[in-house]
Amino acid sequence: MNLHKLIFSERKKYKLSRHIVFWLAWAFYLFSSKYFLPQPFSKTRDASYVAVNSVDLIQLLLILFIHILACYAVIYYLLPRLLLKSRYFLFAVGIVLLGFVMIEATRFIDLVVIPFIQPHILNAANAAIKKPTFWASISAGGISGIKIIAAAAAIKIGKHWWFIHKEKERLEKETIQAELQLLKAQIHPGFLFNTLNNIYSFALSASPKAPQMLLKLSDILSYMLYDCNKSEVSLENEIKMLKDYMALEKMRYGDKLEMNIQVKVDADYHKIAPLLLLHFVENSFKQCGNKMTEQPWINLEMQIEKHVLDMKLMNGKPLNSEISNNEEDNLNQAKKLLQLLYPNSHKLKITEEPEIMMISLQIELHYMSEQDENLGTENTTNELLPIARLVGI
Numbered sequence: 001m002n003l004h005k006l007i008f009s010e011r012k013k014y015k016l017s018r019h020i021v022f023w024l025a026w027a028f029y030l031f032s033s034k035y036f037l038p039q040p041f042s043k044t045r046d047a048s049y050v051a052v053n054s055v056d057l058i059q060l061l062l063i064l065f066i067h068i069l070a071c072y073a074v075i076y077y078l079l080p081r082l083l084l085k086s087r088y089f090l091f092a093v094g095i096v097l098l099g100f101v102m103i104e105a106t107r108f109i110d111l112v113v114i115p116f117i118q119p120h121i122l123n124a125a126n127a128a129i130k131k132p133t134f135w136a137s138i139s140a141g142g143i144s145g146i147k148i149i150a151a152a153a154a155i156k157i158g159k160h161w162w163f164i165h166k167e168k169e170r171l172e173k174e175t176i177q178a179e180l181q182l183l184k185a186q187i188h189p190g191f192l193f194n195t196l197n198n199i200y201s202f203a204l205s206a207s208p209k210a211p212q213m214l215l216k217l218s219d220i221l222s223y224m225l226y227d228c229n230k231s232e233v234s235l236e237n238e239i240k241m242l243k244d245y246m247a248l249e250k251m252r253y254g255d256k257l258e259m260n261i262q263v264k265v266d267a268d269y270h271k272i273a274p275l276l277l278l279h280f281v282e283n284s285f286k287q288c289g290n291k292m293t294e295q296p297w298i299n300l301e302m303q304i305e306k307h308v309l310d311m312k313l314m315n316g317k318p319l320n321s322e323i324s325n326n327e328e329d330n331l332n333q334a335k336k337l338l339q340l341l342y343p344n345s346h347k348l349k350i351t352e353e354p355e356i357m358m359i360s361l362q363i364e365l366h367y368m369s370e371q372d373e374n375l376g377t378e379n380t381t382n383e384l385l386p387i388a389r390l391v392g393i
Contacts, residue, residue, distance in 0.1 A: 008159065023068065026148050030060050055118050062109045067148050070102050074149050075156040084160065102145045103138055176340045198252045209251050216244045228274035235270040235365065239263055239302070242281060246300070249285050258297035265304050270365040273341045277311065279334045280359055284315040287357055313359040
């Protein structure tokens, strides 16, 4: 049986199994403490090891039954309804009352039940009534009860916080996916409409750039629609998409844009969150493409060293211009995504000079598994290529 499922699963068979194991372990402890340890509170027995008899076994089972009832009263009533709802005073009162009930129930077993059944089970020679002390009842009903209740409550609280932690992790993952979907939704419309307008302009003038732009656009959209549904994608494919995007922008700006791309990536395969880098690159093009910029330029350098991706992105901007609200929102959103996706494995530094915007980003990447590597090296079928053929490009 899987140990993790035995401890955490809420399926009936696992839940029943762990409860049985728990109470068998506690019954063994009670038996051992009675028959293999000295008995300090007994008047009729010296503080030494005692022999097993059927009356003592019945007494142990009855006390065990009291402990079971008390434990379930705590973990299924007092804990969820009082302690976990910060009603500490009522919880303390409930524990005190429960302890009193356990002690009195144990005394009732010792003073009434055991003397009643003892003559019927043991022979006359051994049927002398044994009167336990009050402290013996406190030990069996109170102290032992506190031990098992504390153990059961600790397990219950530990599992409660473990489930809260797992739920928090699940919500964080869903938040990350939602943020990524929002990021893609924000990139798609503006980029798509601008690029289609440019392609339309080039097509009207019968420019040879139009078919190239359409093919690159189809590759980018295919990548965004089909490959970016996973939490991480091949870095090689992500870089290819960035190059295609920058090539489209270069065609749009023409010779007036100075663009330099230097990518030094080794043959090892790495994974990265999809479209994360595109957010920074798109923001740089928005800045350097400002009408007030005399000479738009952009420079991208990227390399990997010891599994750390180092990206340096610089672009020109109008003299002493400030980041617009839209650009600031984009950067803040990118920072938030970095915090969600790479909380302790990234370094981001944004420097703004009078005519230059510089972004330095380092991300510790993961290796691709062999299965991911095979998927990453296979080219996704481009379902948008027939569009180019239909328009005769």
